[in-house]
Amino acid sequence: MRTVIRNGHIVTQNPSRQIVKGDILVEDGRIAGIGEVRGSADREIDATGDIVIPGLVNTHSHVSMSILKGQIDDLPFDRFLDRGFDIDARRTEGDILAGARQGCMEMLLSGTTTFVDLYYAQDVIARAVEETGIRGILGWAVLDAQYTTQSGTPLDNAKRFHRSHSGRSRVIPALGLQGVYVCSTETFLGAKEYALDNDLLLTFHLSETRKEVVDCKNKEGKRPADYLAGIDFLNDHCLAAHSAWLTMAEIRQLARTGAKVSTCPVSNMKLATGGVAPLPEMFQNGVTVSIGTDGSTTNNCLDMFREMRVLSLLQKSNRWDPTVLPAQQLLDLVTIEGARAIRMEDRIGSIEVGKQADLVIMDGRSANLRPLRPENMISNLVYSACGADVKTVLCDGEVVVEDHRMTTVDQEKVLADGEAAARSSSDDAV
């Protein structure tokens, strides 16, 4: 199968960050040529005047919660958690599936082609991933048995999910750990051993709130990242979400061990947890940083363009320094650095020959993207673009969104199922 995207402005995100005017040849799911592509193809996509970027990478989400958006907003953090746990405990397989389908669709329609998820029931979420055609790094939630509603031992459930779903193209099993507040040293180390033996991503919440830090100091005598370094848990397969309340010593622990970070600016700001992730210090120390939306009860939207913009504004404002996080670096965080955070930078994250064809075509006729020149293209993508500018999306070379519509699933049915599931899972239904 040969697909050619013709005559676009190609933001390659290659090592020299070239922007190329021309064509992209896709063969058997991979990028086979960039520049002028001669000869016919099975499928031709006209991108004249449009911008082609690599598929975006969202490194922290709870995708099936997408149908819960708008249900638990504007609450103090403890009441937010109580309501969230309450709703979660009542969820059925059907509404988790409906939520995952809608969340995957929302991500694809706004240009995300790869996401990291942390939840239980990843076998259900995997179905939504395969149906919609997105790529999911699915971390089964592992925590101590006394805190979970999962039947059986969470780590055993995670191992079973990995064994039953390994070797698939779009579903990539991973291990998720809820966080230091519900995971013992034994749980952390058991998950680490299995992840390293099987080359799996280990993703977890880290230092999201000040309370988490204080409680960990009281229980373990150390701050969370320091504690995880001390038990020899941190390693290069780790992806730590939030990481907002870190000291310089903890940043150096992340750098030394090769652990990566998924910063979640909107979630932290919406819950008013106070900490602003110390990204400039992470960059200075060589920590790989990427961006996550978090779940739809704390964001509430999965649009990575909005996430880039908010992260930039937050960091600049917080440091009184407009030079912090310039546009090119922000685009890096959601493309090649996002890929690095999940240890897939050799396969995705840029438009280069040999990589998987994860490609997003942005509508060059959108008023918010104009005027458009190579000199302001990156700036426009970061500061004025939004998910609605995404016109066509390929994942692994397959066209999954075409002219703003899903090609893989019945969009209206996914939305209708989501509405029905949201009604049945809301507080009013009880």
Ligand SMILES: [Zn+2]
């Ligand atoms: Zn989260």
